[in-house]
Amino acid sequence: MKLKNIKREWWKEGIVYQIYPRSFQDSNGDGVGDLRGIINRLDYIESLGVDIVWLNPIYSSPNDDNGYDISDYRNIMAEFGTMQDFEELLAGMHQRGIKVVMDLVVNHSSDEHEWFQQSRSSRDNPYREYYHWWPAEKGTPPRRWSYFDPEANAWKYDEQTDAYYLHYFSAKQPDLNWENPKLRAEIYDMMNFWFMKGIDGFRMDVITFISKHDGYPEFPEEYQGQAMIDMYAKGPRLHEYLHEMHENVMQHYDCMTVAEGPGTHIDNVLELVAEDRKELNMNYHFDHQSIGVGDRFIINDDFQNLVKFKKVMSEWDAVFEDKGWGTVYFGNHDFPRMVTRWGNDSPQYRRFSSKLLSTYLLSMRGTPYYYMGDEIGMSNIKFDKIEDYQDLMTINWYNLTKQEGGDLEEFMASHKLCARDNARTPIQWDDTANAGFTSGKPWLKVNGNYPEINVDSQQSDPDSELNYFRALVRLRKNNLTLIYGQYSLLLADDPDIYAYTRTLDDDVILVLLNFSSNERTLALPELIDANFNNASVLLDNYANSEQTQQLGALRPYQAQIIKL
Numbered sequence: 305m306k307l308k309n310i311k312r313e314w315w316k317e318g319i320v321y322q323i324y325p326r327s328f329q330d331s332n333g334d335g336v337g338d339l340r341g342i343i344n345r346l347d348y349i350e351s352l353g354v355d356i357v358w359l360n361p362i363y364s365s366p367n368d369d370n371g372y373d374i375s376d377y378r379n380i381m382a383e384f385g386t387m388q389d390f391e392e393l394l395a396g397m398h399q400r401g402i403k404v405v406m407d408l409v410v411n412h413s414s415d416e417h418e419w420f421q422q423s424r425s426s427r428d429n430p431y432r433e434y435y436h437w438w439p440a441e442k443g444t445p446p447r448r449w450s451y452f453d454p455e456a457n458a459w460k461y462d463e464q465t466d467a468y469y470l471h472y473f474s475a476k477q478p479d480l481n482w483e484n485p486k487l488r489a490e491i492y493d494m495m496n497f498w499f500m501k502g503i504d505g506f507r508m509d510v511i512t513f514i515s516k517h518d519g520y521p522e523f524p525e526e527y528q529g530q531a532m533i534d535m536y537a538k539g540p541r542l543h544e545y546l547h548e549m550h551e552n553v554m555q556h557y558d559c560m561t562v563a564e565g566p567g568t569h570i571d572n573v574l575e576l577v578a579e580d581r582k583e584l585n586m587n588y589h590f591d592h593q594s595i596g597v598g599d600r601f602i603i604n605d606d607f608q609n610l611v612k613f614k615k616v617m618s619e620w621d622a623v624f625e626d627k628g629w630g631t632v633y634f635g636n637h638d639f640p641r642m643v644t645r646w647g648n649d650s651p652q653y654r655r656f657s658s659k660l661l662s663t664y665l666l667s668m669r670g671t672p673y674y675y676m677g678d679e680i681g682m683s684n685i686k687f688d689k690i691e692d693y694q695d696l697m698t699i700n701w702y703n704l705t706k707q708e709g710g711d712l713e714e715f716m717a718s719h720k721l722c723a724r725d726n727a728r729t730p731i732q733w734d735d736t737a738n739a740g741f742t743s744g745k746p747w748l749k750v751n752g753n754y755p756e757i758n759v760d761s762q763q764s765d766p767d768s769e770l771n772y773f774r775a776l777v778r779l780r781k782n783n784l785t786l787i788y789g790q791y792s793l794l795l796a797d798d799p800d801i802y803a804y805t806r807t808l809d810d811d812v813i814l815v816l817l818n819f820s821s822n823e824r825t826l827a828l829p830e831l832i833d834a835n836f837n838n839a840s841v842l843l844d845n846y847a848n849s850e851q852t853q854q855l856g857a858l859r860p861y862q863a864q865i866i867k868l
């Protein structure tokens with residue numbers, strides 16, 4: 305890889321830090337995080353060194369799905385604050401050199417949105433065609449699978465007009481009808497409204513689902529159930545709409561866009577993100593998240609299969625060899641805590657393995673999306689009782705499993721590892737009541753490990769996960785090789801070790817990651833042809849606590865970044 309051939313962009317060089325506002329910081333004691341809470345923590349965010357903040361939805365919403373059900377796209381959720389708070393937050397970020405990316409949720413709205421209220425009121429209402437309706441006189445509509453419906457049925461019968469409406473998510477999240485040019489114009493207007501306020505980009509929620517198949521045909525048998533996701537992403541006019549969106553909105557700003565891309569795979573992603581398509585900049589996929597995780601998040605033996613993980617990540621890297629640009633992430637508000645998912649959250653290894661995972665994210669090619677709380681090594685809460693869950697997805701799947709007489713014990717055990725609420729517990733700021741998140745009752749329980757794992761205790765500890773993360777951020781930002789360098793995988797079949805080089809012009813960096821609790825000694829000269837006499841360690845997650853040792857002798861969950 306040659307630097308002179310690379311088109312440099314801020315969104316390729318930046319590190320994204322994701323904030324789930326509901327769980328970041330409560331400022332008024334109602335138990336719910338809010339914008340004022342984020343404003344109060346701006347200096348902390350700046351201290352991380354991150355460049356871009358992605359905020360989960362903060363728009364008006366009845367919160368059936370924690371803000372992913374929007375009732376007014378141009379207003380702030382009352383629980384989160386006001387538009388003035390938002391403007392202050394945006395200015396505070398910009399003053400600190402941090403860009404702000406908002407969530408764009410336009411596959412569906414809330415059923416409480418004015419458009420839907422109008423649409424459902426009569427068949428000839430001007431807003432009727434803003435949503436997808438199937439008149440009941442045509443019989444039962446062809447099957448559509450729903451993520452959040454108690455029966456997994458995406459069609460809901462609505463008496464008022466004797467018709468069914470489509471909802472891929474909950475019945476309170478009716479799908480918007482992108483086939484209608486008026487709807488599309490409304491969305492582009494709304495996006496322009498936010499760009500005019502000064503935001504820097506959008507993360508586009510399930511954007512791959514916006515185009516529906518004409519006439520809602522029955523899908524083939526192999527695409528029934530959860531497998532329907534792949535069909536949802538194959539709507540015939542997806543690319544036409546995204547290109548139109550680019551023309552009407554994105555081309556006018558210096559902005560970044562990233563698709564949440566269910567149904568994107570290595571064979572179709574470039575249609576979305578290749579530069580000449582003029583659609584989106586980036587996409588994030590689910591191929592690594594689904595390793596070892598089946599329907600309804602029931603896990604199997606492959607849950608931490610490193611060989612499969614390396615294969616998926618390497619194939620995804622290769623796609624962007626000449627075109628487009630990738631993303632890397634472990635955690636977000638829809639997945640478990642990274643240290644529980646891919647590391648080892650036992651007291652013995654939690655710190656090392658969470659630093660190891662941060663090392664991976666910040667030394668890969670592709671823009672890193674880093675989830676709040678991972679910088680201090682927060683782990684899954686692992687609820688024992690279904691009553692502790694707030695997430696409608698877990699609750700519905702539990703009820704479905706129960707109705708079917710399925711294995712509830714297996715369900716609860718798997719959800720301790722995979723449920724979304726594991727990542728949504730409040731940030732652990734200090735060791736006072738409720739971890740300093742709220743003076744009231746938190747909307748979701750705080751993880752009981754907060755006395756040991758919290759920001760406050762890590763601030764002054766040079767060896768903390770937090771300070772290691774900051775060091776990694778500095779290293780990446782000062783090192784174009786870590787950003788743009790060619791990635792080459794070594795030891796593809798090793799079940800414990802993830803090793804690779806990053807090469808830019810003559811600069812070579814070797815990354816060694818021991819994803820296991822085994823001690824492993826690697827014969828480096830056999831791995832790679834280089835002069836190890838001049839090698840220097842740029843970062844080592846054991847450096848402060850242990851004697852620096854021989855290169856390539858790796859302790860459990862040890863991570864080394866080595867300059868050759």
Ligand code: GLC
Pocket residue numbers: 369372373409473509510564637638
């Ligand atoms: C995305 C969001 C998720 C939400 C869903 C429906 O997957 O990340 O949290 O529930 O879309 O909007």
Ligand code: CA
Pocket residue numbers: 330331332333334335336337338383
């Ligand atoms: Ca609050």
